[in-house]
Amino acid sequence: MIFSCGFGQKTYYKLQQGSKYSLEELSNAVEHANWCGYFHTSENYEIHFDDGAVVKLKNKAQLVTKENELNINDHCFQNIYVKSKDVHMISTNGWITIPKDKVTKQSKSN
Secondary structure, eight states, rough: OEEEESSSSEEEEEEOOOOSSOOOHHHHHHHHOOOOTTTEEOOOEEEOOOOOOEEEOOOOHHHSSSSSOOOOOOOEEESSEEEEEEEEEOOOOOOOOOOOOGGGOOOOOO
16 A cells, blocks of 8 residues: 655655555654654655555755745765665654664765
8 A cells, every 4th residue: 555645744755655654654754763864855855664554754945945834954864875774663662764684884974
């Protein structure tokens, strides 16, 4: 199942449900996470989860619009990476985590 969001204050553009997390769990976890430094200037940054779920974050043009009330600092945008190399999980309390042994080293700065 795929869910897209094009308007409003959501920070994601598309959610593709995997086998473990409901769309509500996925959406809530993504919306409560701090993605500053992950947002791409022109692409929809892609995040993969341990159950096969895929989330694409909105890019700068999609986030910074007159209709959108989000006020995001320019330092939150990067133009190098278009998808995460890490596999993300949602903890039992709803936080997005990356298992320590699965973390890949990459800079998010331009």
